[in-house]
Amino acid sequence: MAENVTKGNYFILSLRVVIMVEDFYILIVDDQPGVRRFLYEAFNEEGYRVELASTGMEAINKASARPPSIVLLDIKMPGMTGLDTLEELLKIIPDLPVIMMTAYGELDIITEARKKGVRCFINKPFDLIEVRYLIKGLLLEIDDKRKMEKDTG
Numbered sequence: 001m002a003e004n005v006t007k008g009n010y011f012i013l014s015l016r017v018v019i020m021v022e023d024f025y026i027l028i029v030d031d032q033p034g035v036r037r038f039l040y041e042a043f044n045e046e047g048y049r050v051e052l053a054s055t056g057m058e059a060i061n062k063a064s065a066r067p068p069s070i071v072l073l074d075i076k077m078p079g080m081t082g083l084d085t086l087e088e089l090l091k092i093i094p095d096l097p098v099i100m101m102t103a104y105g106e107l108d109i110i111t112e113a114r115k116k117g118v119r120c121f122i123n124k125p126f127d128l129i130e131v132r133y134l135i136k137g138l139l140l141e142i143d144d145k146r147k148m149e150k151d152t153g
Helices: 033-045 056-065 082-092 107-115 128-152
Strands: 002-007 010-015 025-029 049-053 070-074 098-102 120-123
Touching (some): 056 070, 070 128, 082 098, 098 107, 098 128
Parallel strands (some): 070 098, 098 120
């Protein structure tokens, strides 16, 4: 059931869709412990399975052991950068949905990430409601894809 709401200059389409959040695994990759903890608590509280990585290599190891449904990936990290991590993650899971996080808004890095297939970017400090909206939208796409594959396979 769709519900349309107009608020000021904004037109909002709200869909009431039920997905089983525990069927999805979110990997959060950020070198800042406060960001990792904040996102972990927010999504774990909603029932998602969440894992944390503080480095690109740790993220690659976790994704190799258990492929995530979605990755929230910081662009700027010491050692292996977000772009380097993205490249390696996409070798493991080619169609992996990734939301890249940045406090810098560097256009050249964002352009390169887009070329690699990243569609979603969020600026730090971010609005948790926006992040939740992006996650749910991507999960709906994944859920739809799973259903189509099940119906045709």
